[in-house]
Amino acid sequence: MSKRAAKLAAAPPPKGEAPAVAAYRLEEQVGHLLRRAHQRHAAIFQDGIGDLQLTPMQFAALVKICDLGRVSQNQLGRLTAMDPATTQGVIQRLVARGLIERTADPDDRRMTVLRLTAHGRATVEAAIVRAVEITAATLAPLTDSERPVFLALLRKLI
């Protein structure tokens, strides 16, 4: 560590802090911890998904389309907890990569029906295998008995 870094680290805490300020520890707040944990998972995902080159949201969209066979864009957004605007972009990129196809719904001309292509189906099937490993890697720091406890509590926070 350089002299300068030492000096910066040794900078005296500002005098006369309000009590609430002095007692507040950012690192211990749920919000910060949730963000960090999510961040770590995203990194594990990117690494684990490898050459399939999917983002977590692209994967989530593919999975739900696969589950239901045919979905409208808005419906998909609700199922994956995505904004309509966000959904738009995710779908756009999946269509551009030939993983899903969009057809106009003949019954309701407001909607566009989403479906997997053959390439998309093959991709989801391969991705799900890796997703299982990604989930395991994310939960690796917890013991077998801690995992269900954590997941149950996490589910209550949604």
Added chain:
Amino acid sequence: MSKRAAKLAAAPPPKGEAPAVAAYRLEEQVGHLLRRAHQRHAAIFQDGIGDLQLTPMQFAALVKICDLGRVSQNQLGRLTAMDPATTQGVIQRLVARGLIERTADPDDRRMTVLRLTAHGRATVEAAIVRAVEITAATLAPLTDSERPVFLALLRKLI
């Protein structure tokens, strides 16, 4: 529910799914749950911070600058788990709003030192009061005994 919606919902699940596909439940994966929980917290934050109009990351930056008095941009990024590129944008907006000020470090001309302005200090102090309530609201679905358990497990996932 309209006839059309019913028809879409009743769309038969694709036949001949691979076993791994059929067994995979997106809604139960840690990644999905972490994302949803973080999403919910962000909404609570935005609501709770009210007219102070800070994003979670802007708040985090202000808190750490307040904690240390003087910080370099990279140091701040490490403390708040932000990318240098992300830090850049967050700092830019805080400077534009007059909450922090940037001065060149005379000892190391690569670095810029960040400091709170008077307005910034007043803002953090008010924001921390609300942040405590935001944390409480985020953890509200858990009982008093569940909260430390959850936080301890969450901390292990970072």
Added chain:
DNA sequence: CTAGATTCATATGTATACAAATGATCGGTC
């Protein structure tokens, strides 16, 4: 003391994430 590695800030490009607004379409109601 200099060459190479490192660090800092910045810039660019892609991908969420959401608010807010828009236009097209649909549903229920009078």
Added chain:
DNA sequence: GACCGATCATTTGTATACATATGAATCTAG
């Protein structure tokens, strides 16, 4: 059966989030 509110997809604008590249400055090894 025309109007009105609701829904769907899209667009725009702002804010993370990160990979990657760049130039300037510093540090370290030799």
